[in-house]
Amino acid sequence: MASPPVPDIILPLSSQKHDPAWKHCHMIKRGDRTHLRCMYCHKLFSGGGIHRIKEHLACQKGNASSCPKVTTEVRRAMQQSLEGVVMRRRKKQKLAEEVKKLNPVKQLEIDAGQSEADMGLQLVAMPDSVEPEAVQLEKKEEVIPKTHERRVRRAVKASPVPVSIPCGSVSVRSNWGGTVENDQVQVAIGRFLYESGVPLDAVNSVHFQPMVDAIAAAGPGLKIPTYHDIRGWILKxxxxxxxxxxxxxxxxxxxxxxxxxxxxxxxxxxxxxxxxxxxxxxxxxxxxxxxxxxxxxxxxxxxxxxxxxxxxxxxxxxxxxxxxxxxxxxxxxxxxxxxxxxxxxxxxAARCVVAMLEDIEKLEQVSIIMEHAKSIARFIYNHAEVLNMLRRCTDGKDLVHPYRSPSETNFITLKNIASLKENLCNMVASQDWRNSPYSKKQAGAEMADLICSPIFWSSVTTLVQLTEPLVRVLRMVDSYRRPAMGYIYMGLRHAKEVIKKILKRKKDYMPYLNIIDWRWDKELSRPLHAAGFFLNPQFFYSIKGEVPNEIMSGMLDCIERLVPDAKAQDKINKELALYKNATGDFGRKMAIRARHTLLPAEWWSTYGGGCPNLTRLAIRILSQTCSxxxxxxxxxxxxxxxxxxxxxxxxxxxxxxxxxxxxxxxxxxxxLKNKQSDPISVDVVDVIDDWIMEKSELFTGEDDDSSWMDLMQPVAGGFSSESMNDDDDDPFTVGLDDGVLDVAADDDDDDEDEDQDDGCREEENDVKQEIYDLVKEEN
Structure with a gap:
């Protein structure tokens, strides 16, 4: 039986393909080869490149047959383009011959009938710090004829000698050898954004710099796309x-x-x-x-x-x-x-974890700590002089950074504030702060007292430790780097264990565990999550004792639902024994090491060849997201x-x-690992308003002449918290080592041990309890 024909795949065109003929053809992949296909007659070209397509569309006799369906307008445009190529080639050859006659040491002679003074051209000495190709631009009032200007540009491009061209000032080289001040370029970009109403964070786009590079590479004379081009063929x-x-x-x-x-x-x-x-x-x-x-x-x-x-x-x-x-x-x-x-x-799952953080934030002791941290940020971000002090003390880093929801922003910002503790303490201990009028005002004095309070910092540190595992789970389920299905069950279990380990006493940690369990049982717990844990070799082989029934039951549910064929189900059940016992390729030393280095689906693809049916199911489950x-x-x-x-x-x-x-x-x-932002920007105010907007009852009567024009500019990527970036060092599994969890353990056993040692544990937790009580009294 003949094999089915290989389908054609239309390949995307890169930004470097500027020839007008690209608008009228498709680049397709058929099998292992790439071809060009006319959009009008669908003729396929295996070689000759875009020039051959242009000849085809221009109906020009030569290397390609004429297109019978091309429109008159397109045919004329292609004919003009071909004529332009010929003319440019001739001029280039002529210019190259002229350049060869030039003296490379003394003087660049553009026109024998024109003096240096008329042309405004002269040799300039190049400092060591300037690249050999860099060109000095000097301002000149005289207008240069266009014909001479074009000749100058081409000669400069071809000449190895640095020359001066009357046009602007020094800094950035263009592709034809001229330079413009970098500040002038940036001001021009700013004016475009301001006048057209484009959102200012458009400069954070990964496509912004390539666009600027493409414009700079094209040089003067670039024909910019029209309104109709943007809405027309470019969008198509x-x-x-x-x-x-x-x-x-x-x-x-x-x-x-x-x-x-x-x-x-x-x-x-x-x-x-x-x-x-x-x-x-x-x-x-x-x-x-x-x-x-x-x-x-x-x-x-x-x-x-x-x-x-x-x-x-x-x-x-x-x-x-x-x-x-x-x-x-x-x-x-x-x-x-x-x-x-x-x-x-x-x-x-992301919405569910966000709801957990929101519920935790409503706990009385947590809301008190969070409100104190917000009061510090509010005062700093509403007074330019104080904000400048902060940025000097933190090397430009900000306290607040917007995230996807208010609860995520709150706990990530709290961690960031904890990491900048020393910087904040140094700020209020500095001579600048003591000399500042804000240090004499009530709100400023209260902020300084809070920053100098050991009780406040102990509370912040404890709260960050309690909630960081949940924030990591949230990053995990939202990650674009790897599917999260194999990690979420373990991540939430780990978060609970961390909370129990920090607070120790049942009456202290149960409010947090109740929130997580209620959300998990009511909204999130599903067979796929249990199966993801079971099939993740890093976690499965770390289980102490028998596999918990909840996990095994979830795995069996997935087999029944995702593999309807009874014979295939039976084969998977037989293959499960090989996986459980780590026999065959699963037991290789390489496979054991790779449990912690390969993604779970990749591990199965590499070492699961002896269990093809189970491997096929494992790859499908472990390749899914949770958000x-x-x-x-x-x-x-x-x-x-x-x-x-x-x-x-x-x-x-x-x-x-x-x-x-x-x-x-x-x-x-x-x-977008380090997206630049400003905490006091209107673009993010809905997410972080509690951190940067003054509460009138706290600041009534305080006159302030702060102006945004006095502010130091934030440093690019100045947010110090590592939790904002989905880094390559794998935040998924931080803390999820073999010694942290015993999945088969029963929480009730922990409670019985706790009751026996309650007296000792009470003494160990006295300090933390005092912290919460004192913070509550301060509020």
Missing amino acids: NSVKEMKATLEHWRESWARTGCSILADEWTTEMDQTLINFMVYCPEGMMFMKSVDVTQIVTSADALYELLKLVVEEVGVNNVLQVITNNTETHAIAGKTLTEIFPSMFWMPC ARGCERSHIPFEQMHSQRKNHLEHQRLNDLIYVQYNLRLQQRQF
Whole structure:
């Protein structure tokens, strides 16, 4: 039987392809070879490059046949482009001949009929610090004729001699040898952003620097894209690139499976939208946005919507559907899994962990500590002189950094403040602070007293230690670097163990454990999480004693649901024994070492060849995420797209624009390790307002002439907390070593031991209890 034809894959075009002919052809991959295909007659070109395509479109006799379907406008444009290539080549050759005649030591003679004074050209001495190719630009009032200016630029580019061109001032080299002041370039960029209303954090985009580099490389005479180009062929090409990426990733879904993510959110106009995305180890891809304002309370309507998305992705590819945690979503999810019994419905783990942090923040002793920390930040960030003192003492680092939700921001910022304890103490002990008028005012004195309080810092340190494991779990489930399914069960268990280890007494740690257990049992605990733990070799082989029934039962549930075939289930059960006993390739020394170095799915792919059925299931489970949260949605016109007033064609274009915008943001998340931000920016005020906005009752009567113009500029990447970055040193497994957890242990046994030694433990915890009591009294 003949093998099916290999499908064509349209490859995305790089930013370096500026030839106009690229707008009229596709670069496709067929098998192992890359070809160009005409968009009009679909003729395939295996060689000759873009020049051959241009000849084809220009209907010019030569190396390519004429295109029978190309429009007159395109044909003329290609003919003009070919003529331009010929003319440029001739001029380049002529210029090269002229340059050879130039004296490389004394003087650059551009025109024999014109003097140096007329041309404004002269040799300049180059300091040691300047690169040989750098060119000095000097201001000159005379206007240079365009013909001479072009000749000057070309000659300078070809000449090895540094020359001076009247045009601007010194600093940045352009591709034709001229230079412009770096400040002038930055001011020009700023004016564009201010006048056009582009969000200022657009400079944080990973595409910003490549855009500037491409413009600089093109040099003077670059034809910028028009309004219609941006809305037309450039957008079309971007849509094609994104869809080609999706098709490329789709090929991996059969092996790894995929997750459908339903990120539900509410707009400023109180519309409830769901952004549907697909996750696989290759990446996350946005599919579409749906307005569910009218159906969000109907489980039946939500089920129908989810069913359509599952069918669009492919029932056999989908391992789980992750949605919000409400009862309506749970009912819709249950109905969905009854219709499609080979997949799971899962609540969003990130939202669940955020809810845990919110509940912990409501505890009385925690809210007191958090309020004191916020009062320090509020005072500092509302007085320019004090904020400058802080930045001098911290080398430009800020106390506050925005994160995805207020609760995440609160605990991450608290950790950052704890890490800057010495800097804050040095600030209020400095001569600058003592000489400052703020040190004499009541609010300033209260802030200084709080910073100098050992009780406050002990409380902050304890709270950071209690909550950091949960913050790590949150980073884990939101990570783009690796699938989180194999880690979440262990991560939450570890968080509970850390809390018990720090507080020791049951009456102290039970409020925290109750919050975690209630959220876990009510919203999060699912068979996939247990199976993820079971199949992660790093954790499974560290179990002391028998595998807990909860974990084994979850694993069996996954086998029954995800592998409907009874014969395959029986084979997996036989192969489980090899995995449990670490026999065969599982017991190799390399495999044992790799338990802690390879990703779980990679470990199975490498060492699971003797258990093909179990390996196939393990890879699919361990390749999934646990979170439905997408990325930043600001300045993307979702509301405009879902508005009632819309032209049909423009609505299609807007839908494609959002498709491109959101997917570009999803792709660039992994590159934004140190996104620059300012805590007092209006862009982030909704997340950190409690940390930077004054409370009038605390500052009444305090006159202040602070101005933002007096502020020191924040340092790029000046946020010191490591918890903001998903670094390569693997925050997933920090602290999750073999000695920390005994998964098979029973909490009740710990309670019995605690009752026997309660007297001793009470003495050990007296200090911590006093801290909480004293902080409460201070408040």
